[in-house]
Amino acid sequence: MRRxxxxxxxxxxxxxxxxxxxxMITGAFGKGLSGFWEALTRPEALHALMxxxxxxxxxxxxxxxxxxxxxxxxxxAEWMGPRLKSLLNSIVDLPYAVSPVIGxxxxxxLLGPDSALGAVFEHIGFNIVYAFPGMVIxxxxxxxxxxxxxxxxxxxxxxxxxxxxxxxxGAYGWTTFWKVTWPSIQWAVIYxxxxxxxxxxxxxxxxxxxxxNIMNRTQTATTLVYQDVENFNVTAAGGVALVxxxxxxxxxxxxxxxxxxxxxx
Amino acid sequence: xxxxxxxxGWTWGFRSTILLYFVVLIVLPILGVYYNSFSLGFxxxxxxxxxxxxxxxxxxxxxxxxxxxTINVALGTMIxxxxxxxxxxxxxxxxxxxxxxFALPTAVGGLMILLLLGPGSLxxxxxxxxxxxxxxxxxxxxxxxxxxxxxxxxxAVQPLLEELDPSEEEAAYTMGAKGIRVFRQVILPAMAPxxxxxxxxxxxxxxxxxxxxxxxxxxxxxxxxxxxxxxxxEVESDNGVGAAAVSIIxxxxxxxxxxLINVAQMRGRRR
Numbered sequence: 001m002r003r004x005x006x007x008x009x010x011x012x013x014x015x016x017x018x019x020x021x022x023x024m025i026t027g028a029f030g031k032g033l034s035g036f037w038e039a040l041t042r043p044e045a046l047h048a049l050m051x052x053x054x055x056x057x058x059x060x061x062x063x064x065x066x067x068x069x070x071x072x073x074x075x076x077a078e079w080m081g082p083r084l085k086s087l088l089n090s091i092v093d094l095p096y097a098v099s100p101v102i103g104x105x106x107x108x109x110l111l112g113p114d115s116a117l118g119a120v121f122e123h124i125g126f127n128i129v130y131a132f133p134g135m136v137i138x139x140x141x142x143x144x145x146x147x148x149x150x151x152x153x154x155x156x157x158x159x160x161x162x163x164x165x166x167x168x169x170g171a172y173g174w175t176t177f178w179k180v181t182w183p184s185i186q187w188a189v190i191y192x193x194x195x196x197x198x199x200x201x202x203x204x205x206x207x208x209x210x211x212x213n214i215m216n217r218t219q220t221a222t223t224l225v226y227q228d229v230e231n232f233n234v235t236a237a238g239g240v241a242l243v244x245x246x247x248x249x250x251x252x253x254x255x256x257x258x259x260x261x262x263x264x265x
Numbered sequence: 266x267x268x269x270x271x272x273x274g275w276t277w278g279f280r281s282t283i284l285l286y287f288v289v290l291i292v293l294p295i296l297g298v299y300y301n302s303f304s305l306g307f308x309x310x311x312x313x314x315x316x317x318x319x320x321x322x323x324x325x326x327x328x329x330x331x332x333x334x335t336i337n338v339a340l341g342t343m344i345x346x347x348x349x350x351x352x353x354x355x356x357x358x359x360x361x362x363x364x365x366x367f368a369l370p371t372a373v374g375g376l377m378i379l380l381l382l383g384p385g386s387l388x389x390x391x392x393x394x395x396x397x398x399x400x401x402x403x404x405x406x407x408x409x410x411x412x413x414x415x416x417x418x419x420x421a422v423q424p425l426l427e428e429l430d431p432s433e434e435e436a437a438y439t440m441g442a443k444g445i446r447v448f449r450q451v452i453l454p455a456m457a458p459x460x461x462x463x464x465x466x467x468x469x470x471x472x473x474x475x476x477x478x479x480x481x482x483x484x485x486x487x488x489x490x491x492x493x494x495x496x497x498x499e500v501e502s503d504n505g506v507g508a509a510a511v512s513i514i515x516x517x518x519x520x521x522x523x524x525l526i527n528v529a530q531m532r533g534r535r536r
Contacts, residue, residue, distance in 0.1 A: 002351060005343065005346070005347050005351070006347055006351055006353050008343065008347075009343065009344050009347040009348070009359065010355075010359075012340055012343075012344060013344075013359055013362060016411065016412055016415060017362055017365055017366070017412075017415075018362075019381060020374075020377035020378055020380070020381045020412070021365075021377060023377065023380045023381040023386070024373070024376060024377045024380055027380045066283070066286055069279065069282075069283055070283055070286070070287075073280070073283055077280075079280065088287060090527070091287060091291055091292065093523060093527075094291055094295065094520070094523070095291065096523065097469060097473070097516070097519035097520050097522070097523040098295070098473070098516060098519065099472070099473030099474070099475060099493050099496075099512075099515060099516075099519070100473070100475050100476070100493075101475045101493045101496050101497050101500075102298065102473075102493075102496065102512040102515065102516060103294070104500075105298065105496065105500055105505075105508055105509065105512055106294035106295065106297055106298050107294055108500065108505070109294075109297050109298060109301045109505055109509065110293060110294050110297040114505070137290070140290060141290055141291065141294065144290065144291065198367075198368050201370065202368075202369065202370025202371060202372075202373070202476075203370075204370060204371055204372040204475070204476035205371075205475035205476055205479075205493070205497075208497070209497065209500055221370075222370050222372045222373070222476070223372075225370075225372050225373065225376060226372055226476075226479070226480065229376060229379065229480055234376075234379075234380065234383075234385075237376055238376065238380065241370075241372070241373040241376050241377075244369075244370050244373050245369055245370075245373050248365075248368040248369045248370065248373075249365070249368065251368055252361065252364055252365060252368040253361075255364070255368070256361055
């Protein structure tokens, strides 16, 4: 019995994960090392990778900042009534339930050239949709719950007593945060950052809709993979996808490491 | 006094920033979709929905997502069981690999399945000669959905099995119960919340999945065109209202599932 179950588990892992992964690696080198290198050093591939890096950095910074603040308010704030708190608390999870394409569509409908807000922004020469700001907003929408949901349980667990003690002893807001709150939440924040990076690196649906996938302008690494497949250029797609996959595996290892650190504390 | 005023200013600034962030980033866009799909009147909304291509894509998505979630409940429960109960070489590696589908970009996941099962590949070629169609047809869509939602059930069942007190099982055995009966009456009830919760998460994620599916789905209405791909097509052809109409059906369904999961979790906690 035992053997059978273990064997079946190995089989599922092989068929569902290892085989596709292996196939992609060999596929990326289908035209040899030079083919792989060429796929990566195409001007559009370099530009797409740069766009992805820019989006990841911007989104991670903003999401970390706002995520920590939101978590602090949702756990500690006394100025919000319990009703408002629980309402906001359930709103935090909504992006999980929204399909990425719909997330992108929302932003196009709200800020696109046909909408009232979009027209205002266009008038002052600031394009949101089919440009960098829209891509950042779409990715922020998708990654919003990640940081909040990592930090909130830790804040709830440590309770507010230490912070209260610190402020009674005369410490100011910032000092309390850095000396008391930060040390206890830092591993949760690091874990949240890794999750945010992974998610924004791989975001596809929302970005595809919002960016318009314009080559050498708003194309990211994932949307380039999509375009390559549509153009039947599977080897090139495999090359870019392999780089993305390598980053993801690296992030996964980091995640395991930080999860262990988080548990140790 | 001056410093106090400044402090107050900061506090108000922070508070309104966070509330504004909530409203602008999440509430407004969601309301915007609902508003947009009704912007040309209710009859127009009904028209967009009763377009056979639209509602058949929704039905197809529901059906395929249900199949994928069921497969995942079966596979996930088995894998969670094996990973918790048995010690064997390679277990830590497999345990880390569970999360890989979450970490990989969904478009990369779709490409992997396309490469493995596509027309030029070994498996794709063999299936084709047998007359089976995988890629750009329903099997590939289900496989993509199973791949993307793979970790949900496993990660929901694992902690429940770890927490299960072995003495309960032992007691059942001592009282003369047979293996299958112990499984049905002791182990299965313990795993059930994880199987249901994880299965629902997998279902709602499969409903919403786009990246992995768009690369392997076809565009035959009612047979291989799933809703997320349909919505993308509508956006591309500048039909915002049609896209919004199908979107709010999917959105309402997903919100309902999310709400059900929350209610179930709260009940579970209270017990």
